[in-house]
Amino acid sequence: MYRLERVRKTFPDAAALDGLTLTVHRGEHVAVIGPSGAGKTTLFRILNLALRPTAGRLLFEGRDVGGLSDAALRRARTRIGTIYQQQHLVGRLRVVHNVLAGNLGRWSTLRALTSLISPRDVDAAAAALAQVGIPDKLHARTDELSGGQQQRVAIARVLVQDPDVILADEPVSSVDPSLAVTLVSLLRDLSAESRKTLLVNLHSVDLALNFFPRVVGIRDGRVRFDLRPQAITPALLEELYAGHADEERQLAQLKDGYDPFGRACRPLFDLGA
């Protein structure tokens, strides 16, 4: 599905990715973890073809993205659905339009315009909202929903888009723990049902280790490990997060038996040690 070869991405003030190499196969579920500032969000924006690598190659479905025309790039983007940390929805629009915006990659201008006046394909939008558990919010104004509900709307939009890959960039870091579990399992189950590839950037280590068969640790813009969760040791995690106070505190709490997700996640350090 994806192949990244020594991808570098530099911004005017810093390097975000520094020679990152990674391969993701069709249908895989991968969690990406790492301290803040490691380049995870940049990685996801490169994967969804919003940013261009400064150097290195990105292959999507075997084709070098750097050589694609604008039109081919747009077609490729329709096959990649992204869910963001904060709601990237238009608050003033009704939920139905934010969900139906998943169709914009294949709708003609006329269709997009007329749908704003009288929504087209309402059944698909309603079905997607039912799948994410908020069927009654179809005609609500989006900014009147809670953060968790808006995140569900974002997932519903990706369902309507029906891409081959779902990228979720810290989808649950602004919701409470129990909702985080619900949303991550929702993403996992929906992707499994429709055989979509799923990449999730997660802030909480225990969600990553419990819900994903493959965990990639990123630090300083490079892959530090790429393992099954069973093979990830506390030492590896400590090394990954070394020097980042917040994340080290999270690890220490987990070591002490702190268990924010309850029964949804097994105690972390039974896994690898």
Place this chain on the structure above:
Amino acid sequence: MGGFDSPPMRWSAFPYLLAAAFALTLAASVRVANVDPRLLVDPESLGNVARFVRGMWPPKLAPDFLQLMVRPAIETVQISVVGTAIAIVIGFPLGLLASSSLMWRGVLHEQRVQRRRWLVGLPGYAVARAVLSVLRAIPEYVWAFVFVRAVGLGPFPGVLAIGVAYGGMLGKVYSEILEHVDPRPLETLHASGATRTGVILYGLVPQALPTFVSYTLYRWECAIRASAILGFVGAGGLGQQIELSMRMFQFDEVLTLLMMLFVLVAAVDVVSARIRARLL
């Protein structure tokens, strides 16, 4: 990401230099513009003002005169409404073209491969901005003067003058509103393969619409006042009547007309405040 501590304050001469430059400019302008408050209390000018004010009272309220003025009053409203409508038609497309975030810069263009597409965007942007500047720089009064010569006396040249001049202002402000919407929903739509038009329809316009409407209503309020001024060069409405009455020293008629104008402006204020309140 990085810390949230702000960098230590550094002393900079810039704000002081700016303040000094401003004070100097103000002082020079007062001299050059012959600002002399004493002239205001000069007995001769006070006498002139008194004659004008005395002539105004009482306002002329004869039924036949009022009846005659209904049409110009309606005309003033019509000029402002149609003029603003034309301004929207001119300003909106130019505003889109004059938005750098749509044309050539920012998150929607990160992945651009074909350099010549960039070359299409930038010139269009530059031309749109230049056109808007020209439309704006020429006062509506001058536009009206031109259009009166082109299409004759009456409300039509007033409509055209407001449409063109305000089109320039609306376009400029629209483009600034568009450039300052939250870019994240735009990036999201763009990343899901939406076309440029799709991004505009589902990301840009819904976010910008309330500010658009609010500013357009404000411009409509201005258009009512402007249409009165435009009447002085023969572009119809209450202004033309005010000019006629002034020229014939019928100051009582002038006061009546000013009162009518006041009522119109106040009414428009109320209407647009209502619309705004419902919208925001």
